[in-house]
Amino acid sequence: MATLIEHSSILIIAVPLLIAFLTPLIGMASKKARNAVVIVGLSFVAFLVFALARDVILNGIHTYTLGATSPSLTIPEGAMMPIRIILEVDGVSVFMGIVVAIVSLVAVVYSLSSMKGETGQNRFYTLLLLMVAGAFGMVFTGDLFNLFVFLEITSISGAALVAFKTRFADSQEGGFKYIVVSAVASLMVLFAISLLYAQYNLLNIGALAAAMQYTMLDRIALVILIAAFAMKLGGVPMHMWLSDTYSVAPVSITVLLITVSQASMYALMRIGFILYGVTLDLAVVGWIIIAIGILSMFIGVTMAVRQTDITRLIAYNCVCESGFMLVGFGVGLAVLGNHTALRTYGTTAISGAIFHMINHALFEGLLFLVAGAIFYRIGTRDLNRMGGLGHTMKFTAAFFLLGALASSGLPPFNGFASKILIYESVYQFNPVLTIIGILVSIITLAVFVKAFFSAFTGAVLPKYEDIKEVPKTMIAAMTIFAVIIIIFGLFPGLIVDWIVRPATDALVDQASYINTIMGAIP
């Protein structure tokens, strides 16, 4: 067991990669065996993630040096800097790992019936597992260039998956937009990385953070990195691609795309808090991120109001919810150098934002799965052509209501737990931000009430009279999300203590991240 945990961080990335390329082989023999291997493999990965999470929270940062005689030997003997590829897993990484593990498992369970009857399913699972491996890599790596490589893995497999149903013209367009945006964003990331390498001859995040001088070139690199990752996570004004892509992808893929966007947000925060840390012009950068967040909240929700396509409506709601996280992180970043402010409300704001990340993945995931279930049965996403579906699809209707209430931040669901943390801490920083946040939440509720009434209530339309409930595996996937949402909503204190607080502490503790890498100097 100890050996397994010691090597778990690389296994979490390697196992999905291995299964990804095994699935076509196994799939040729038997479809059932292939599905079983994918599910068992991802469950094993989820188990490893939870074991690693326990270890990281109890024993501190976990490092894994590829190719070294001992995994914790970060700096080779005789060298003064880390030159090997290092995975560095701290509280935030492992928190994101939990998000990816839960969501990928649900996405696969849901795909079992939602992709039934599609051609090329073997390749579908290959791409899906590649995307999962890329997302794990993005959150576990301690190396900037590795971050770029994993970003590209998720982008390429993600775009191929968005366009997977080749018979629809709009999914091809969505895939095209996704790959163009991702390619530009990741090339900009690589350019920024090369600017950093040009000055310090380092690629390791911890070592770079120790050497950071915050020169003019560093500022240019920071601006490019913020712009690129904000584009990748769909912050306004770079949100145009997000609704087009999310609404046309197979929904099990949309759920994974949300976690990849979250991983980009994680990368943004890793760069802000750890790589640059207190050397930043904290107030300026903090306010820039807050401004992107407020714009995302406001424009996301106002665009959601006028949508008639249910998946586009949820996609714009995603833009809006990302805004909440950006505001929380922005406030945390703005007061990072001020110890009293950080202790009184800064860490609470960061905790709220981190907690909102997992909640966002859960309730937006649930809403997208519901939208996918409706599309699976009636073949349209247009709200104007739906009606009375609640009479026959009872579970689906209940799940939609649950997701909608959680997303609008109503108690006792998980969205309330994280939004209240953001509201109360941001209020001490600047009351106007909280007022905008509450207003946006109210409009979100209005949007979802409209969608719920036009889709599920009213008389049964004649053409939908023989519509049945969706298959059991789809219900099972939605139930997993729903149960976690309710548990998180009823016991937010436990979740905050177990996983959110360690993540917050890891994010504001730049010194221990650096020391884990550089402390090995003899």
Add this chain to the structure above:
Amino acid sequence: MIETLIRNFPLVAAVVLMGIGLYILIFKRNLIKIVMGITILSSSVNLFLVTLGYRTGGIAPIYTDAPEGLMVLPVVQALTLTNIVIAVATSALILSLVIRIYRHTGSLDSKKSRRMKG
């Protein structure tokens, strides 16, 4: 001024190429041209990386029959190779998507082949 410019000519060229790539991406409507824009952008980053790795008088880190002198740590060259491989994958995927879009809509003009708005 001019001398600095000449000495840093590859870096200036990389930045100019990057500008051309971004211009194409923003202002051109033909999907194939957008693919070309991404490829130019990728090449500009590659050029920038390789230029950073040049050390005057350094020798290639090949140990067999190595001449006298300091060897260069080939990190940026490795990064460039990785990026070239990734760029090939990206352009192959994106071109296949362009073909699909053309089959569905019969046009490569992004104004005409576009279905989704708002």
